[in-house]
């Protein structure tokens with residue numbers, strides 16, 4: 498994937514974040530543009546820590562096949578591992594990783610990138626590919642930039658934006 502596709506997506510997400518009404522709108526924009534522009538990103542979604550129970554990741558906006566994993570304890574899955582380790586996790590072959598929680602039988606590889614606000618992990622971006630070993634250092638830095646934009650949005654709006662998703666206020 499040429500750098501320019503990644504750079505274009507990041508700049509569009511950054512521009513959208515400048516006027517996004519709320520976190521859900523920004524996340525919807527991210528999953529929609531990322532899934533549409535990057536064909537090997539077959540499942541694209543957000544998991545955010547539930548402010549009422551920070552030991553659980555709750556599924557947010559996504560594109561791709563519906564998943565049973567709508568709430569994932571931070572002790573489970575590749576998703577939990579990224580929170581526990583506090584860093585991006587790339588799995589080149591999910592069939593060889595015992596932590597992997599299956600979403601689709603077509604998934605071969607996965608990358609999970611933490612989102613931080615005010616230095617604290619508040620959620621993550623999760624991508625699955627039907628291709629084995631689909632994600633490299635460029636995918637990682639692209640997604641870390643996307644995560645930084647979302648984290649920056651939350652810092653500007655306060656973590657109220659996360660809570661609003663649950664309380665509607």
Ligand code: SME
Nearest residue numbers: 564574575576597598600
């Ligand atoms: N594979 C993830 C679960 C989420 S689904 O891929 C959408 C995991 O192992 O945590």
